[in-house]
Amino acid sequence: MQAFEYAHPTTKEEAVKLLASADGHAEVLAGGTDLLSLMKDHLVSPKRVVSLKHIQALRGIEFKPDSSLRLGAMATFEELLDNRDVQKHFPALAQAAEGVSSPQVRSMGTVGGDLCQRPRCWYYRSGFGLLAIYNGKALVPEGDNRYHAILGNSGPAYFVSPSSLGPILVALGAKLRLQGPEGDRELTVDKFFVTPTGDHEREHALKPHEIVTEILLPPPGGAKMAVYEVRQKEALDWPLAAAAVVLDLDGRTVKSARVVLGHVAPVPWRSPEAEEALAGKTLTEDVAMEAGKAAASKATPLSKNAYKVQLTRVAVKRALLRAAKGEA
Secondary structure, X not given: OOOOEEEOOOOHHHHXXXXXXXXXXXXXXXXXXXXXXXHHOOOOOOOEEEEOOOOHHHOOEEEOOOOOEEXXXXXXXXXXXXXXXXXXXXXXXXXXXXXOOXXXXXXXXXXXXXXXXXXXXHHHHOOOOOOOEEOOEEOOOOOOOOOOOOOOOOOOOOOOOOOOOHHHHHHOOOEEXXXXXXXXXXXXXXXXXXXXXXXXXXXXXXXXXXXXEEEEEOOOOXXXXXEEEEOOOOOOOOOOEEEEEEEEEEOOEEXXXXXXXXXXXXXXXXXXXXHHHHOOOEOOHHHHHHHHHHHOOOOOOOOOOOHHHHHHHHHHHHHHHHHHHOOO
16 A cells, blocks of 8 residues: 555545645545555555544434434444434335445445445456556456446446445435535435546546535435345345335325336436336336336346346335335
């Protein structure tokens, strides 16, 4: 690991100044579960690391029934899982956090860091760049693409978004508050994730020297919600496919639905096809199955990941049935 300067500001404003004064050679340290690995593999070599752990304004979880749930960006997965308000009012959010099974990552990993982590694509992690282009040729389409995208993969990005919380936050209509040199601003989570078109870009809409400060969720309003992830193993690993659903039901009739897929596209992927397949229907197993088929209807699998199409169908179906039963 290359030597670096370590900074530990105590305010958001100080953190932003430390990032801005490093001439583009600084990285933000939250829990460190991703950044330290990137530094050890020499994928990033910052001259300055700005730690956020001493900024109290970035911590905490607060719930107000008539307004929103606030998650400080430095709140950990463990704090999320232990919070009774989250468990009661946003059970699918807790379930998404449960998918991170490592006690160490739960203890250190943060909700802000989860949204900002870099792709787990093995081409990127092996030093071939974010878009895995070598000698002018994309390596993924004809290479080992077992875990790559089946949606939004027309190129040049083929990786999948690794965020555990992203899909359910998009489904819930959550917003992010960001702090930068020009002050703070709000951005919906669905607009935070972007598909890069060049290696100089990132997968997030953060402006230079900006940090995520908090996540704001609107009141659930009686919505039914659930997350279902399909995994190869129960030990710590990223899902092969996932679905997050939020339903407004009248009895068992779907008044409206939001269906967001995870780990199958470069961003959390909202499925209007699945939502349309549900609208006005009585939620039965057959209807859930049809919604799953609709969610994967526009998939364009690569040479080695067609299995993800069926896993996506299954994830959507089971998330819908779980939400309807209130088992999230």
